[in-house]
Amino acid sequence: MEKVGIDDECLYLEISNYMEDRIFPLHTSIVLFLMSYCDTTSLKVFLVPNKNVADCTLWMKKVPANIPASIISDQELPHVVQSCCLPAVVEKNGNFCRAGLAVVLRYIIHKTCEADCNRKDISELLGFKKTCLKACAEDSLGDCQEQMLKALPLLSRWYRHVQEVSGVKKAAVSCGIRFLNLPATSPSSSMLTPSSSDRKDKNTETTDPHFRGGPRPTMNKLEENGISARFSPHPFPLLSQNWSSFPLSAHPIEGKLSSERALRKQQQLDNIISIVTKLAKPGDTIVDFCSGGGHLGIVLAHTLSSCQVILVENKEESLVRARDRCDDLGLQNIWFLQTNLDYFTGPFQIGVALHACGVATDMVIDHCIMANAAFVICPCCYGFIQNTVKYTFPRSQKFKSVLSYKEHMILCRFADQTAVQLPAERRLIGKNCMGLVDLDRAWSAEEYGYKVYVTSMEPDSCSPKNNLIVGSCSV
CATH class of the missing domain: 3.40.50.150 (Vaccinia Virus protein VP39)
Structure with a gap:
């Protein structure tokens, strides 16, 4: 393992066995793609194999050439990183950790813009107040397939637009990412109109004969069943700090x-x-x-x-x-x-x-x-x-x-x-x-x-x- 100094800022990414046509777990691929796109060099990158990984040499070959990386075991992770899910970034002093995909992606963008204030193509990836990530209207799909994208026109349109952004295709090639070739679509009328089942659910909410409004009927119903608010005395009411x-x-x-x-x-x-x-x-x-x-x-x-x-x-x-x-x-x-x-x-x-x-x-x-x-x-x-x-x-x-x-x-x-x-x-x-x-x-x-x-x-x-x-x- 490469020695980590106290002045190093480190990024830890999970690697696992093959899953269909993917080399890395999805969250690791996304982080590597963004780093390649941003050409980020300020973070030391460490790949952390899970317990099922037998040979790490293959993964090292698949990391983009502009991202030097090393292998580290989960036992060698800093203690603060061992307490959270990957990906994670640890600051230089080792006691401040950022974990989770969205948090790490935002941090990479901020670090890139700090190093070069002219990278507007990077800063524009951030949305409201520069604290969130821009996204299309349809999200949280996870590992969607081509037929799913075709059925979601807004997401499909966003997906095609992303491929046209300067630098995206180059970063995709360096990470071994293959884009889907989707046809142009337009929003369907079924997506713009509430379904009959949706209308039925809303009608049920307002006409439920068993629903009793207001706090008193609800509290009375609980009391009739022997349930009322119970407050124990504070065990140390007089104990205060100096x-x-x-x-x-x-x-x-x-x-x-x-x-x-x-x-x-x-x-x-x-x-x-x-x-x-x-x-x-x-x-x-x-x-x-x-x-x-x-x-x-x-x-x-x-x-x-x-x-x-x-x-x-x-x-x-x-x-x-x-x-x-x-x-x-x-x-x-x-x-x-x-x-x-x-x-x-x-x-x-x-x-x-x-x-x-x-x-x-x-x-x-x-x-x-x-x-x-x-x-x-x-x-x-x-x-x-x-x-x-x-x-x-x-x-x-x-x-x-x-x-x-x-x-x-x-x-x-x-x-x-x-x-x-x-x-x-x-x-x-x-x-x-x-x-x-x-x-x-x-x-x-x-x-x-x-x-x-x-x-x-x-x-x-x-x-x-x-x-x-x-x-x-x-x-």
Whole structure:
């Protein structure tokens, strides 16, 4: 293996056995294609064979000539890379990692434009606010075949247009990519008009005789079945940090907050840290999911120096701000991972999240359950909760036996009615709806052998979204 220095910025790509006519996994081929197109030379490239690869020499021959690459085993990967899915880029100091296809592609584009500000052909690959990737209207098709492209005229038209962009064909040849030859198409009328089944589904939504609107009927229905919001006392209500002794870079006010917001943030952190401190053991790994600017993770790393803390956040600006604060503190026990939550795959003992938005709370809970890790989570944005491919609501069997999805969504929508300017009675209903939604989450985790309780942060004024869901594996 080629030696990696601390001043090297490294890109790690997966290689695997042949799949039909593909040499590399699709995500690796896409990254190599973009690097060839951009003529990027600022990253050291390492190919990481999976366990099924016997001979790596073939893959080395297939890497574009303008991209020097080396082979590295998964055991030799930096620790932060071992905790996430490939592709991944690690910065020079080794504690800041960008993982996942979209994140890596954006970073390659940014690095190319930094090196040559005249590369407008590269910068135009970025879309809104230069933070996303431009795409056609029809996307997320994955490994589509020619007949699928023909059936999707917008995607087909975009595919033909891409082939006409200067440099694309040259990069494709260097990567061994063969373009499909698609005929010109026009949008079909069937794609512009809702199908009869779509109209039927919408009519069903509005005429369902079993659907009962408003929070009170839904809450009454739960009470009739013995279900009501349950809040346990906070286990350590008076335990708080000595904030006056904290270095400025570890203080919430350093995160560009007003003094009033910084005080509320301190109170929120006190509530979570007091519980995590009692759960954590020396050598534990604590993951701050949806970390934002790192208010929670930085204080945890500062106060629990015997633990490793990982900040997982998909917004680069927030994570860079957190990294800069940690550099000022000289913290050695913290990593930064810019990626979607699903791409974090490493082991850990405690997961935390402060104001995880909508379904993100459920994603964090599931991630912790898969890792047999404890969790301390403050949910937020209940109104954004909705069924997805992976998550359906209600979550627990007890709630499913009583409520429909639509009734559960009533609870979620009214759970956001807790703002201080609202009437007291309305805020109380909102708090009860919050408690019911989080009770459903708690009972769902208990189905996996967890011991879970829902409590409130103190004082209540520290946040309108002041619930905490605390769970630990009882096995």
